[in-house]
Amino acid sequence: MSTSGTGATMANQFPLLKTEVKAQSAPALASADAKMSLDCLDAYYGKRLAVDKVTMPFREKLITAIIGPSGCGKTTLLRTLNRMNDSIPGFRVEGKVLLDGNDIYHSKTDVIGLRRRVGMVFQQPNPFPKSIFDNVAFGMRINGLVKDHSVLVERVEQALRHAALWDVVKDRLQKSAMMLSGGEQQRLCIARALAVQPEVLLMDEPASALDPISTAKIEELMVELKKDYTIVIVTHNMQQAARVSDFTAFLLNGHLIECCPTPQLFTTPGDPRTEAYITGRFG
Amino acid sequence: MKLRIMDKTFVYLTGLAVLIILALLFTILGNIVANGWTRISWEFLSANPREGMTEGGIFPAIFGTALLVLLMSIFVVPLGVLVAIYFSEYANRTSMLYRWSRSAVDNLAGVPSIVFGLFGLGFFVQWVGRGVDKAFFGGHLAFGQPALIWAALTMAVLTLPVVIVSVEEALRAVPQSFREASYALGATKSQTTFRVVLPDAVSGVLTGGILAVSRGAGEVAPILFVGAAYFLPHLPSKLNDQFMELGYHIFVLTTQSPDVEATKPLLYATVLVLLGLTFLLNVVAIVVRARLRVLSGAAR
Structure with missing residues (x-):
């Protein structure tokens, strides 16, 4: 893919990537405050170290x-942010994961x-085999958040509108979510996650199972969503990282090689391994 | 050359074995249908036995069987579902408790059914039943005797492995991604189990229940001592009543009749009814499973 998924007009050239991205001002490193x-x-699975001293x-x-x-540990890293790996036998972490300053x-x-x-x-769209409405309402119902x-x-x-799915499904809310296409299912999963009004949204290769058009829609949506949410996305697709993200972290064998504003990482990477990876010499 | 002949011979042997099975099945079924068909009528299905069981119908036995398996299901399905949930969702596969209870269930499935009958008599009738009498009826005989409820409980113990295996299989077939999605939305483990996993495994619960019923309806040995009656003038109406049952009725017609020749047509017809009922239940189980698979798997 060489076209921009964000519908950008004039774009920066990232010579290393041979792709165009929307012109964006690099966010100031120092002034931006960290949500997490x-x-x-x-992070260990038994004795195997999957994430190594990442800050x-x-x-x-x-x-x-x-x-x-x-296998570089990026999904493991993501899953420490909401403790999704807690139920895996032998999984443990050392160090801290902070949310608003609390471990x-x-x-x-x-x-x-x-x-x-x-x-x-998640990577694979995983709506429940229930109606579209029940999928989105699930989180609110189990949490007993909404009585009325x-x-x-x-x-x-509201959640479906936020996920840009309302117009597609408003007439068939009681139909099974399984009837939707892959891309629609993934947007439904986003709506389902948004319905409990989180502050942070983790996305584990959210578009890797989707076709290019659906992928573009998810990417547009992400840029829209960052007005309200802090988003962390894991992707093996570098063009996607370049198109949507503000910061990019490059992980290799559990080590954080570098983490910097996206345009900087893709134009002037500080580490030769990063350059080797983004120019496709390994991976 | 020699090898090729051996190869051919083996193919014919397997084919012959299949033919023998088919012939056996058709002989048994054909014999029953041919001899039983003519005797089946509305009166046969709806009337009491008369004239020392040489005339009349088998309605009390059908009614008793239905009541028995219904009560049995009320006991066995919830218990079986809970055990299956423990095995599939909660148990640590390496723990002692899991391994022991797992092999207990496997062994339960292999116990001869007459042993369940004796267990029912010793445990439910004589121990639990007498205990209930002492505690609530001042020692008067009410539950300390063979009764519908003890037969249903004995049958529930017998069919428990069927339900557990069927439900557990269905629970394990629920994609892990559904559980993850639920946890990620802040659901607890029990919320995930009861609101996501179990609803998706409902076909397994239904099939398990139906298979248990069809197994239970065909068993005689477990209820010999714990509640089945030779003949009753009234239908059972209380939990501690005795009852007539189809399988037991067949046993009675075959061995206890004063005039064996006269009861023969009735016997054939009764066997046909019992076969028909269990066959029907199995078909329902298959259809339910297939339908639910189509519904939930449509876009998976």
């Missing part, structure tokens, strides 16, 4: 992309509450 951050984080910020209402070859791996952390604040969208049915209906609509 990793502080010297190690990096995830800035509020910006998109941070994590790139790297398969989410502290023993007193309410994991259920954490996951309401940090939503997640009319409020529930309102918030389902």
Whole structure:
């Protein structure tokens, strides 16, 4: 793919990537404050170290992309941000994961509450085999957040509008979510995550199972969503990282090689390994 | 050359084995249908036995069977579902408790059904039943005797493995991604199990229930001592009533009749009804499973 998915007009050239991206002012590193951050984080599966001493910020209402070859630990890193790996036997972390300055791996952390604040969208669209409405309402219902049915209906609509899916599904809310196309299913999953009104949205290769048009729609949506949410996206698609993200982190064998504003990483990477990766010499 | 002949011979042997099975099945079924068909009528299905069981119908036995399997399902389905949930969702596969309970269930499935009958008599009738009598009826005989409820419970124990295996299989078939999506929305483990996993496994629960019913309807040995009656003038109306049952009725017609020749046509017809009912239940189980698979798997 060489065209921009964000519908950009005039674009920067990223010579290393041979792709165009929307012109954007590089956010100032110092002034941006971190919604979440990793502080010297190690993550183990049993004895195997999957993430090795990673320290990096995830800035509020910006998109941070994590790139790297398969098996580099990027998904593991993402899943520490909402403690999704807690149920895996032998998984443990050392170091800190901070959300608004509080360590989410502290023993007193309410994991259920954490996951309401940090939503997640998965690689494969995974709507429940329920109606479209019930999918979006699921989170609010289990959390007992919304008692009043009319409020529930309102918030389902709001979430679907936010995910740019309302116009597609408004006449068939009671139909099975399984009837939707792959791209629509993924946007439904985004709506489902947004419905519990999280502060952070984690996306694990959200477009890798989708066709180019659906991918473009998801990317447009992400840029739209960052007005309200802090977004962290894992992707193996460098063009995608270049198109949508404000910051990009390059991970290799569990090590953070570098993390800097996206245009900088793709034009003047500070490390030869980063350059080797983004020019396609390995990966 | 020699090898080729051996190869051919083996193919014919397997074919012959299949033919023998088919011939056996058709002989049994054909014999029953041919001899039983003519005797089946509305009266046969709806009337009481008369004239020392040489005339009349088998309605009390059909009614008793239905009541028995219904009660049995009320006990076995919830219990079986809970055990299956434990095995599939909660148990640590390497723990002692899991391994022991797993092999307990496997062994339960292999216990001869007459042993369940004796267990029912010793445990439910004599121990639980007598205990209930002592505690609530001042020692008067009410539940400390063979009764519908003890037969249903005995049958529930017998069919428990069927339900557990069927439900567990369905639970394990629920994609892991559904569980992850639920956790990621802030659901607890039990919310995930009851609102996402179990609804998606409902076909397994239904099939498990139906298979248990069809197994239970065909068993005689477990209820010999715990509630099935030779003949009753009234239909059972209380949990501690005795009842007539189709399988047991067949046993009675075959061995206890004063005039074996006269009961023969009735016997054929009763067997045909029992076969028909269990066959029907199995077909329903297959259809339910297939339909639900189509519904939930449409776009998976």
